[in-house]
Amino acid sequence: MKYNKLTPEEEDVILRKGTERPYSGEYLDNKKEGTYVCKRCDTPLYKSSDKFDSHCGWPSFDDEIAGAVKRVPDKDGRRTEIICANCGAHLGHVFLGEGFTDKNTRHCVNSISMKFIPEKSKTIRKAYFASGCFWGTEYYFMKANGVKHTAVGFMGGHVDNPSYKEVSGKKTGHLETTEVEYDTTKTSYEDLVKLFFETHDFTQTDGQGPDIGPQYLSCIFYSDENEKAIAQKYIDILQSKGYKVATKLVAASTFWKAEDYHQQYYLHKGTTPYCHVYRKIFD
Template identity: 40%
Template sequence: MQQALFGGGCFWCVEAVFLQLKGVEKVVSGYAGGVVHNPSYDQVCQGNTQHAEVVLIDFDEQQINYTQLLNVFFTTHDPTTLNRQGNDVGTQYRSVVYYFNDEQMQQAEKIIQNLENDGLNIVTELSPAPTFYPAEEYHQNFYARNPSQGYCNFSIPPKLSKLRSKYLELLKTE
């Protein structure tokens, strides 16, 4: 089992996307990259802990590889807006790839370079994986448990639609 750690706006949105992928065994919403030990959601939302909302992904490399996860990540959020995803504004919503080893760093650098060669101005932070703090239990698997919640209903279906249109072969089968 391998791990990936990504932040691309609200962790509910990112989690909902990655839970759809075959080979993804577990997704945990949480916080990383800040200065407060074991922060709460309220603290992170105030924007002064320096944490990003992130997801920790456990995946089976025999079914899906890190590059495929990166491609999904860069497709299903906007890596060109600094500290913002849609109406979510603040450093906690920054685009970030935290890598666990040199191979992950190199794969992320390559994809970022390819996107920039295509004319995009990528603002995604690329940093070594810091301490990860799981979010409160009510944030875990949030969309699956709250599909009609207003924010989820507005923000997540377009991401899932984009995922299905570009990566159908990577989706879990029922």
């Protein structure tokens, strides 16, 4: 059977039964509706409705999709491993009797062992913003009303699936970019654009704060002409206020997600951005 290609980090967990660092996984705080599938073979494993917060440092589920997960006692008899029933990929361990939920079961799963497939929704849209170090950009968007999920990565360059190291080399053409998924019934693209301008220095032409380089430039990647018009509207407003706006407007292209340890960086670290500060500009 042919399986998906894995990175060395994924192989360490999925094939060699390693464990990712606690509070570092991509899906620890994911609250979107959808299905978690095996990273190795794409078999559906868990439903988002069975996910809960156990404060243990890894994604937790109190039930699995029927027949998808196999339990294997560890050789020392102390714990019970859980693996994908289809391909044998290591997922984590299962614990009973802890009382977290009525089902009294906790599947403690490594994020790196899974992929998340969100449910399609007509009210959920994605927007893309670059305003310097993506850790700081994401920090404010992930706290905003109506935002369902955020991710950091790269956009605008000519290198496919670049690494953070490659982008830092300043030769890929990519900007550090934040992907924002938002509910149009609770917020608007216009609100996101205002927050974008109010949380960074959009007049700086060589980077953001102490972060200097082409990957740190201010840019809004618009997905259609309506988004472009809204972004231009606020650039015009800022210019009428006397600001020299350096923000570029560029058509959105492929968003290449950054490595897991960059995702929700300040949330996991428990600190605040060093180069992004909120200041109200618009009424």
